[in-house]
Amino acid sequence: MTESIIGHRTTRIDGELKLTGKADYAADHNLLGQVYGYPVPSTIARGRLVGLDLEAARQSPGVIEIIHRGNFPALQHSDNNPACGSEGRLFHSPNTMAEQNKVGEARLPFEDDGIHYEGQYIAMVIADTFEHARAAARLVTARYEEEKAVPGLFQTDDEGEEAGDEAVSRGDPEGAFESAPVKFDHTYTIAMETHVAMEMHASIAYWDGDRLTVYESTQGVVFQRNAMAQIFGIPPEKVTVIAHYIGSGFGSKLFMWPHAVITAVAAKMVGRPVKTVLSRQQNFCSAGNRPASRQRIRMAADRDGRLKSIRHDSQNETSFVDAYTESVGSGTPRVYACDNVSVSQRRVEVNHGTPTSMRAPGEVSGSVALEIAMDEMAIELGMDPLELRRRNFAERDPSADLPWSGNHLRECWDDASRRFGWEKRNPEIGSMRDGHEIIGWGMADATWEAMRSHCKARVELRADGKVQVACGTQDIGTGTYTIVAQTASELTGVPIERIEVKLGDSTLPAGPLSGGSMATATVLPAVAGATRDAIEQLKQLAIADGAPFEGKKADALTFESGALSDGNRTLSFAELLDKLQRGMAEGEASAAPGDEQDKFSFRSFGAHFVEIRWDPGISRLRVSRVVSTIDIGRAINPLTARNQVEGAIVMGMGMGMFEETEYDPAGNIYNNNYADYIVPVHADIPDIEVELLDNPDFNFNEFGARGVGEIGITGMAAAISNAVYHATGKRIRDMPIKIADLIAS
Amino acid sequence: MRNFDYQRAGDVAEATALHGNDHSADFIAGGTNLIDMVKLDIMRPERLVDVNRLPLTGIESLDDGRLKIGALVTNTDLAYHERVLADYPVLSEAILTGASTQLRNVATTAGNVMQRTRCPYFRNPARPCNKREPGSGCGALEGINRNHAVLGTSDQCIAVHPSDMCVGMQALGATLTIEGPGGTRDIPFEDYHLLPGDTPEREHDLNDGELITHVTLDAPIDGARGHYLKLRDRMSYEFALASCAAVVALDGDAIREARIALGGVGTKPWRSHEAEAALSGQPATEETFQKAAEAAMAGAVAHRDNAFKIPLAKQAIVRALATVTAQS
Numbered sequence A: 001m002t003e004s005i006i007g008h009r010t011t012r013i014d015g016e017l018k019l020t021g022k023a024d025y026a027a028d029h030n031l032l033g034q035v036y037g038y039p040v041p042s043t044i045a046r047g048r049l050v051g052l053d054l055e056a057a058r059q060s061p062g063v064i065e066i067i068h069r070g071n072f073p074a075l076q077h078s079d080n081n082p083a084c085g086s087e088g089r090l091f092h093s094p095n096t097m098a099e100q101n102k103v104g105e106a107r108l109p110f111e112d113d114g115i116h117y118e119g120q121y122i123a124m125v126i127a128d129t130f131e132h133a134r135a136a137a138r139l140v141t142a143r144y145e146e147e148k149a150v151p152g153l154f155q156t157d158d159e160g161e162e163a164g165d166e167a168v169s170r171g172d173p174e175g176a177f178e179s180a181p182v183k184f185d186h187t188y189t190i191a192m193e194t195h196v197a198m199e200m201h202a203s204i205a206y207w208d209g210d211r212l213t214v215y216e217s218t219q220g221v222v223f224q225r226n227a228m229a230q231i232f233g234i235p236p237e238k239v240t241v242i243a244h245y246i247g248s249g250f251g252s253k254l255f256m257w258p259h260a261v262i263t264a265v266a267a268k269m270v271g272r273p274v275k276t277v278l279s280r281q282q283n284f285c286s287a288g289n290r291p292a293s294r295q296r297i298r299m300a301a302d303r304d305g306r307l308k309s310i311r312h313d314s315q316n317e318t319s320f321v322d323a324y325t326e327s328v329g330s331g332t333p334r335v336y337a338c339d340n341v342s343v344s345q346r347r348v349e350v351n352h353g354t355p356t357s358m359r360a361p362g363e364v365s366g367s368v369a370l371e372i373a374m375d376e377m378a379i380e381l382g383m384d385p386l387e388l389r390r391r392n393f394a395e396r397d398p399s400a401d402l403p404w405s406g407n408h409l410r411e412c413w414d415d416a417s418r419r420f421g422w423e424k425r426n427p428e429i430g431s432m433r434d435g436h437e438i439i440g441w442g443m444a445d446a447t448w449e450a451m452r453s454h455c456k457a458r459v460e461l462r463a464d465g466k467v468q469v470a471c472g473t474q475d476i477g478t479g480t481y482t483i484v485a486q487t488a489s490e491l492t493g494v495p496i497e498r499i500e501v502k503l504g505d506s507t508l509p510a511g512p513l514s515g516g517s518m519a520t521a522t523v524l525p526a527v528a529g530a531t532r533d534a535i536e537q538l539k540q541l542a543i544a545d546g547a548p549f550e551g552k553k554a555d556a557l558t559f560e561s562g563a564l565s566d567g568n569r570t571l572s573f574a575e576l577l578d579k580l581q582r583g584m585a586e587g588e589a590s591a592a593p594g595d596e597q598d599k600f601s602f603r604s605f606g607a608h609f610v611e612i613r614w615d616p617g618i619s620r621l622r623v624s625r626v627v628s629t630i631d632i633g634r635a636i637n638p639l640t641a642r643n644q645v646e647g648a649i650v651m652g653m654g655m656g657m658f659e660e661t662e663y664d665p666a667g668n669i670y671n672n673n674y675a676d677y678i679v680p681v682h683a684d685i686p687d688i689e690v691e692l693l694d695n696p697d698f699n700f701n702e703f704g705a706r707g708v709g710e711i712g713i714t715g716m717a718a719a720i721s722n723a724v725y726h727a728t729g730k731r732i733r734d735m736p737i738k739i740a741d742l743i744a745s
Numbered sequence B: 001m002r003n004f005d006y007q008r009a010g011d012v013a014e015a016t017a018l019h020g021n022d023h024s025a026d027f028i029a030g031g032t033n034l035i036d037m038v039k040l041d042i043m044r045p046e047r048l049v050d051v052n053r054l055p056l057t058g059i060e061s062l063d064d065g066r067l068k069i070g071a072l073v074t075n076t077d078l079a080y081h082e083r084v085l086a087d088y089p090v091l092s093e094a095i096l097t098g099a100s101t102q103l104r105n106v107a108t109t110a111g112n113v114m115q116r117t118r119c120p121y122f123r124n125p126a127r128p129c130n131k132r133e134p135g136s137g138c139g140a141l142e143g144i145n146r147n148h149a150v151l152g153t154s155d156q157c158i159a160v161h162p163s164d165m166c167v168g169m170q171a172l173g174a175t176l177t178i179e180g181p182g183g184t185r186d187i188p189f190e191d192y193h194l195l196p197g198d199t200p201e202r203e204h205d206l207n208d209g210e211l212i213t214h215v216t217l218d219a220p221i222d223g224a225r226g227h228y229l230k231l232r233d234r235m236s237y238e239f240a241l242a243s244c245a246a247v248v249a250l251d252g253d254a255i256r257e258a259r260i261a262l263g264g265v266g267t268k269p270w271r272s273h274e275a276e277a278a279l280s281g282q283p284a285t286e287e288t289f290q291k292a293a294e295a296a297m298a299g300a301v302a303h304r305d306n307a308f309k310i311p312l313a314k315q316a317i318v319r320a321l322a323t324v325t326a327q328s
Ligand SMILES: Cc1cc2nc3c(=O)[nH]c(=O)nc-3n(C[C@H](O)[C@H](O)[C@H](O)COP(=O)(O)OP(=O)(O)OC[C@H]3O[C@@H](n4cnc5c(N)ncnc54)[C@H](O)[C@@H]3O)c2cc1C
Pocket: A675, B026, B027, B028, B029, B030, B031, B032, B033, B034, B035, B036, B051, B071, B097, B098, B099, B100, B103, B106, B107, B108, B109, B110, B111, B112, B113, B114, B115, B162, B163, B164, B165, B210, B211, B212, B213, B237, B238, B239, B240
């Protein structure tokens, strides 16, 4: 047996393509006869569109068509038409969509004359070049009846609407709070954030008769195919969505946004392929965001630090055109042992584009408040913050009467605190100094639910000696191509160089969204099943009449290092297929979560230890060290897994110190570009020492992998804020922490 | 972005002739600021005159000790020039805190002097802005103004001048040479950028068709050391929230001569004679630096979001002075 490639640091199989520019991202495609779309955004945040003057734009060079409410095909609300499409209209509102075809914003483009946020599309110009389309778009003038906008959650008194399905309650949180000796009631806020993935949203659509093909930068080719089929009232088989490579999405590309719908309509109207690439500014307005949130935590403990009550009541922003719920408190009932817990969530409508999932949606926001609150409780008790967490370790999942499949939080604490040197911490505020700088040490826990979904895959053992794996999921830059190849290599013994992986095409066997940290646990079991099935098919071919192993029993044959053997004779699958004059042996499989879901609670845990340096003389705050230990079950590829955690830690720094999508009092976005929307740059990023524990979770799947994309961001901003408190004595409950919060004037 | 005509000039005379005093024409050098603004649709030139072929890429030491810098010298070449490193380190440091390597490699000296404010209301044609469209109002006054100026503002405009390089030059003292239809003229660097007052659209003492050909730095102050300190949210690739260029010559423990210029807080690259007066002849102590900082910011006016810049600028001044005097 060769050494296992699962769990081996494996460089990305698509790395060379990306480095040499050969990886084809959505906007890289250029189709014959292609023309270009450029959206015209609303310049007001709220009101009504009462007139559009398109004349100047029509006269502008290269303009082919301008799409707007006046010529957009009518919508068919499925309420009026359960048969969906029987009245012959083109569109179907996605408001009754099934699970697998969710869209980012339920309102279809141009559906009404209302303006619900700045940047909402009011038209799209189609022209022969991108430059012509953009120039003409600038010539469109709109007349509005403007209304006073709700600029954001923190500028309105609206309490919002309760999201009932988020409510959790156990025990008697109120009574327990009243009778507990140590308690507090604090409010925390987190600013709206934007995903700002490097690659812009882009869509290319063309119709061949009634067949639609779309190149999209999407985290879900199958979802988008289904959504397009629903909207256009055509069978999903007539829609193909392709996303071979994605320049990241962080959630903003999970669900389809209005530009894709307009582009597909435009392609139909002009009878040519249409390419739309959103500008950076448009990426900020109409392709999702992490909504601002406000959280109230009432926490109580006994003098020994045992949590007696947690009430976690949150609000998140949503738009006026969809009801997006951010499950802010979803981790709170699960992470710590506490008998009396309640969680609630409300949505407040504001004039922003519709929010969507952003890396660790909900839980990361909740973790910021909860993990700062834990620090505050430790201070109240005069207890070490790590010790407080140890005293509240949850032996079982307290929210479901289930044992953990694997909760290795204690190992994470031990490992990370040792590597960090936590025992050397002087708890006194401002006590650790180095030259001009005051050093602060803080910690927080990280956690993310482990999820798994349905997946199909196909594997071909080919006469040319290659193995091809196909699955209709996609690689958003996380390394899915590579772990799929590792899996096929492991099970066939064929070196990874001879494994070909096809992803990012909705015509392949249906795969999952790349989101929720579930792709690994979802896809690999299907790939493994298909590989085994292909080997079985090969054996059947090998023992058939006239075949080299004629007469043998299939289970008497072994398959190792890509070769079939009966003990005497060994033939590689290529040789065998060649002798059989066959092109390939093909296997397929489908995998889904099973009854393990009823037996265990699946969740990953970790711990971040953070050192900050605060230079009060120049009000400079920076993170100087991060030590994190995370348990994600088995890391299929420690190289890419670590990369995910490091990236998430950097994003957590962004949340804690920099990122804030700002809307001014008029409801207009202020910082819709990379210069003004501040994310960490290399110079901000300190040494990040990540350790991944290796505790395979075989209850979850045969590879023991839980998933790694999101957990690293949870808790990070809290750990920074806790470290800032240790350095400065200032408790910052509003993220991001700004110079103005800390400066001693 | 709208279509425009493009012409390339071979020498200074041709450049000014091609431009004429046509209001709809602009010079283009590195293009890092101009093209950006054209794409944002806030500059709509009908004609661009490319000056990149002009023979203005040299740096020349003059006999009187001054340093004459061609308008097309890139920010990178200037920052790493041996005389700049040796005699004007504050300028080198200032330039290297700005933008990114890639941008500095193409950004030119004159382009940097001419770069326009990053005020987001200025950069969005849908918003009111007196600088872009006189009389339309100032979006920043009632809007978000965290990045805006606290020195030199008016009730018409509070936009900050974004340059780091200019702050270094302001501290060092320099002269701009301008060539135009009326011939050649020199103007002190300090007088070149204008306060917004009632005419925020008028940013410099440059007339249509005039071209900057050189910036000449004053001879270095004997025995002086310099330091540029830039404070911002993140460690790199961000415009200053507050910055200080300090040039100090000591005489024993006393300050013989000091120059203080500020970035990120003024509507123009801000030379603080008040701070300099507070330093001159005084002992180089923290207390003196504090007094200088107070003097520099005495006239500061804050708006809703930018009050923190006043203490931040003072901190930049004090630390820059402490650093520069500690070196000796
Ligand atoms: C993302 C980003 C970040 C940045 N960060 C910083 C920063 O931190 N600090 C900083 O200081 N700067 C920063 N900059 C600004 C940068 O320094 C300027 O864009 C650059 O210096 C402009 O030089 P250019 O040659 O490209 O000018 P151009 O864009 O070619 O021209 C700018 C203006 O100067 C005029 N002009 C050019 N040459 C002449 C001449 N000879 N005579 C008269 N007029 C002329 C043009 O007509 C135009 O109006 C940043 C820029 C970007 C894009």
